[in-house]
Amino acid sequence: AQTVTQSQPEMSVQEAETVTLSCTYDTSESDYYLFWYKQPPSRQMILVIRQEAYKQQNATENRFSVNFQKAAKSFSLKISDSQLGDAAMYFCASQGAQKLVFGQGTRLTINP
Amino acid sequence: GAVVSQHPSWVICKSGTSVKIECRSLDFQATTMFWYRQFPKQSLMLMATSNEGSKATYEQGVEKDKFLINHASLTLSTLTVTSAHPEDSSFYICSARGTGGAYQPQHFGDGTRLSIL
Secondary structure, three states: OEEEEOOOOEEEEEOOOOEEEOOEEEEOOOOOEEEEEEEOOOOOOEEEEEEEOOOOOOOEEOOEEEEEEOOOOEEEEEEOOOOHHHOEEEEEEEEOOOOEEEOOOEEEEEEO | OOOEEEEOOEEEEOOOOOEEEEEEEOOOOOOEEEEEEEOOOOOEEEEEEEEOOOOOEEOOOOOOOOEEEEEEEOOEEEEEEOOOOHHHOEEEEEEEEOOOOOOOOOEEOOOEEEEEO
8 A cells, every 4th residue: 555645735935945845655565656746726737756766866857856765755845946837736646556646735835 | 748638628517417528648558547536625536547448447435337437449538427416526637657567657637627516
């Protein structure tokens, strides 16, 4: 079984600043992937970044990077130089062999 | 690439009618498609997984006779909400995964807002 926990229902950050969203997970599977998805008000699910669990190197996509701590089962998302367009719900997710399990989400507000 | 089209985007219908939602992968072959339900201010909950040419696998608590899923081709899956009632009102999202294996990212449609009066 997989579980994903996001303990921050809401976060806010000043434009151009850096913010980190937290995520912890639990899985009994040896192979798995971790994802961060963004859901803006349009409700479209947009893949932000993904991490293969067997890789030690943290994934990076432009202003988005993760801090993957496998032993601690932690997978946080760092957004640098926050922009107004980053405002959205962010979901952490764990992909096992069968299905993708989402966390509860964190609503990120960007203050101009 | 990896575009998933979901139609309709919004539907309003009377209680007791059936509603069909389509999910199409436009530029790739989707061996597996997924249907999710999302209530306001909540996360996505997986309803069922469908593989092309096979019967869908439903998650615990999801009524398979209420939510009929068909995945007849590698580019199309449909979800039919039969005899819909107000409690079925929700946001339904499909996703599709290509042929690269179980750990490939899922690509999501834009969702369907279903309102049952």
